[in-house]
Amino acid sequence: MKAIILRTPGGLANLTPTSLSDPGAPKANEIRVRLHASSLNYHDYGVVTRPDWPFDRRIPMSDGAGEVEAVGADVTDFTPGDAVVSCFFPTWHDGPARLGDFATVPGDGIDGYAREIVTLPATHFTPAPKGFTHEEAATLTTAGLTAWRALVVEGDIKAGDTVLVLGTGGVSIFALQLAKSMGATVIVTSSSDEKLARARALGADHTINYRTHADWGRRASDLAGGTGVDHVIEVGGPGTLPQSIAAVRVGGRIALIGVLTGRGGEVPTAALMVKQARLQGLIVGSRREQQDFVRAIDTLGLKPVIDRTFGLDEMPEAFRYQESGAHFGKICLSF
Numbered sequence: 168m169k170a171i172i173l174r175t176p177g178g179l180a181n182l183t184p185t186s187l188s189d190p191g192a193p194k195a196n197e198i199r200v201r202l203h204a205s206s207l208n209y210h211d212y213g214v215v216t217r218p219d220w221p222f223d224r225r226i227p228m229s230d231g232a233g234e235v236e237a238v239g240a241d242v243t244d245f246t247p248g249d250a251v252v253s254c255f256f257p258t259w260h261d262g263p264a265r266l267g268d269f270a271t272v273p274g275d276g277i278d279g280y281a282r283e284i285v286t287l288p289a290t291h292f293t294p295a296p297k298g299f300t301h302e303e304a305a306t307l308t309t310a311g312l313t314a315w316r317a318l319v320v321e322g323d324i325k326a327g328d329t330v331l332v333l334g335t336g337g338v339s340i341f342a343l344q345l346a347k348s349m350g351a352t353v354i355v356t357s358s359s360d361e362k363l364a365r366a367r368a369l370g371a372d373h374t375i376n377y378r379t380h381a382d383w384g385r386r387a388s389d390l391a392g393g394t395g396v397d398h399v400i401e402v403g404g405p406g407t408l409p410q411s412i413a414a415v416r417v418g419g420r421i422a423l424i425g426v427l428t429g430r431g432g433e434v435p436t437a438a439l440m441v442k443q444a445r446l447q448g449l450i451v452g453s454r455r456e457q458q459d460f461v462r463a464i465d466t467l468g469l470k471p472v473i474d475r476t477f478g479l480d481e482m483p484e485a486f487r488y489q490e491s492g493a494h495f496g497k498i499c500l501s502f
Contacts, residue, residue, distance in 0.1 A: 169185075169186060169282070169479065170185055170281060171184055171226065171482050173220075173224065174223070176218040176220075177214070177215055177218050178216060178218065179216065182215060184480050190284055190285060190286040191286055192286070194239050194286075196240070196289055196290075197238075197287060198235050200234065200235055200284070200286075200287070202283055203301035204232045204304070204499055204501050205228040205232070205279075205281060205305050205499065205500045206302070206305040206310070206500070207498040207500070208337065209489075210229060210269075211228055211274060215227050226279050226280075226281050229272055229308060229309055231279070231285070232250070232301040238289070239289075242289045251292040251295055252304040252461075253308050254291055254293060255309055255452070256272065256451060257454075258271045259453045261455040264453075266450075281479065293454060303470065307464075309337075310337030310341055312452045312456060312457050313424050313449060313451050314338050314342040314345055314400070315345060315456065317338075317400060318345055319345070319349075319463075321422065321449065324351060324398060325350075328352070329354065330396065330399075331354045331356070331391075331396040331400065331411070333356050333401060333403055333411070334355075334357060334402055335355065335359075337496060337497040339355070339402060340369070343366060343369055343370065343371055344369065344370070345469070346398075347370040347371075352373075352391075354387050354390055354391070355373075355374050355375070356377050369472070373387075375387060383410055384412070384413030385414070388413060388414050388416075395442075399420070401424065402424055404423070404432070405426070408434060408435070409435050412438045412444065413438070416442070416444075417442055419445070420447065421445065422447055424450075434446075472495065476498075476500070478500070485500060
């Protein structure tokens with residue numbers, strides 16, 4: 168079967184097409200899945216470009232979607248022909264977060280989904296939403312579930328809330344769509360007026376070009392009636408966190424789910440304390456939360472926004488497109 172492997176040291180030039188042996192028939196509690204799609208995340212980009220990974224080779228990509236070909240004994244959740252999507256934390260089935268590293272994450276601590284067939288425990292997957300293409304389903308594993316957990320599971324979003332979404336990448340666009348479907352007012356930031364126009368077409372109530380408005384946190388607070396926003400989807404990290412704190416209301420929530428501006432830096436603790444706001448770090452979610460998310464999608468009719476799709480052997484080009492920052496929503500691999 169076809170696959171892409173990453174050889175150390177990392178780098179897009181070391182993403183190598185290869186042929187692997189067939190994984191074989193499923194054993195008890197396993198399913199065999201023919202994969203058809205994956206989607207790119209900044210986490211995947213960090214894996215494939217990191218120069219000092221402690222392994223000789225790795226199959227990248229944390230997201231995978233496809234069709235069940237066979238099931239092993241004692242599997243009751245799936246039957247051949249079912250459309251399925253992978254779980255980011257395959258060993259976190261339910262309950263509160265207990266994982267603080269990526270040792271069990273496909274495409275990172277273990278081999279991922281840049282391959283045509285896998286035979287794995289059935290609990291590594293959930294059903295895909297009804298009517299989704301494999302590419303659409305592949306966007307849920309990381310980006311979609313992160314937005315769901317930030318707003319619904321931890322954020323307890325309700326109609327009438329105001330949500331500030333930073334940027335127009337995969338998590339942010341999912342957050343925009345989810346928040347609007349639940350009756351919230353949404354503010355979106357970007358440095359591109361074209362992307363802001365697309366965000367408004369998706370339902371954003373207000374948009375802010377952060378290059379035009381350097382004090383975009385204060386502007387977001389003013390747009391929320393002067394008292395601040397209820398939720399912030401914070402994907403930037405240390406470079407944007409001070410503005411997010413300025414934007415949030417007293418007692419509001421900031422979901423820290425990205426570090427696009429870097430991993431170091433100081434947290435303005437005094438400003439956060441004055442706001443009495445909750446700053447919570449999040450890494451995706453559990454299998455149970457993904458199952459709940461899929462049921463919600465089936466009810467809401469939400470469809471992910473896919474900017475562009477590449478073939479499996481075009482993975483380096485897909486990551487270069489991600490590097491450019493030109494995308495709006497998700498970038499997918501189809502195979």
